[in-house]
Amino acid sequence: MDSQLIIETNEKETVETPSTVSEVTKTPKKRGRKPNPNKKIYFGEEEEKAFIEYVNTTDQRTKDRIFSKKLYYPFTKMIESIIRRYNLFTPDEDFEETFHDTMSFLITKLSNFDASKKYKAYSYCGTICKNYLILKRTQYGKKIEKQISYDLLYPNNESDTRIDVNIEKATMEFNTELISKTISQLQEILLPENAYTLNENETKIGNALLEMMMNWEDIFKYLGSKKFNKSCVLQFIRDYTDLPTKEIRDGMKKYKELYLFTKEKLINE
Secondary structure: OOOHHHHHHHHHHHHHHHHHHHHHHHHOOHHHHHHHHOOOOOHHHHHHHHHHHHOOOOOHHHHHHHHHHHHHHOOOOOHHHHHHHOOOOOOOOOOHHOOOOHHHHHHHHHHHHHHHHHHOHHHHHHHHHHHHHHHHHHHHHHHHHHHHHHHOOOOHHOHHHHHHHHHHHHHHHHHHHHHHHHHHHHHHHHHHHHHOOOOOHHHHHHHHHEEEEHHHHHHHHHOOOOOOOOOHHHHHHHHHHOHHHHHHHHHHHHHHHHHHHHHHHHHHO
């Protein structure tokens, strides 16, 4: 009896043990989409190195070459992805306008990158683009709120389409006169006898602005755009003056003041 009991016990152990081990060592399958090994990364280590090279280079021609050959495509993919992924479209602009405006803003911020802080260029540039697009949406929302407030105060204006036509006509006339007066102001400030008020960079930028405003249709056709977007304006001024973006921004301050002064004076006439 004892020997029979021992044999039965051993048989049970040998049967149960493999089942128990299988349950313990069994691992659950991972869920989720598997990463695609063939997927091309548009902003990898090569682009990170190119960005650092761009920031550390002082020669503008070298910067332009690096930007056009190594950074323009990844920046394009980045901006397009952020706009679509986070739904940061600007309602009163088409996609091309929003893209060029964001690209132009990003270019003006590239020189602020500090490599010593060990930030990734991808994260730095992506944050700039995302925050700028959020700001544009916020500004649009404020503009709509003002429009709604106006409609509540003057509800009858919406039914009278003549008011919209008159406003549009008056706006066009005002903008035409503003451009004309701005051109006159530019011509006056760029006269040889007034040259002492400008430094060398401001003179170059002033001549570029004058050339652009007097021939904008032909210039923007050459640049591949029919619209006054910041990206095309910046590109033209850089090509015309051969100045880096930072110096263009500094040199533009005087002309922004001139434009605002001319606009305010025209409004008060």
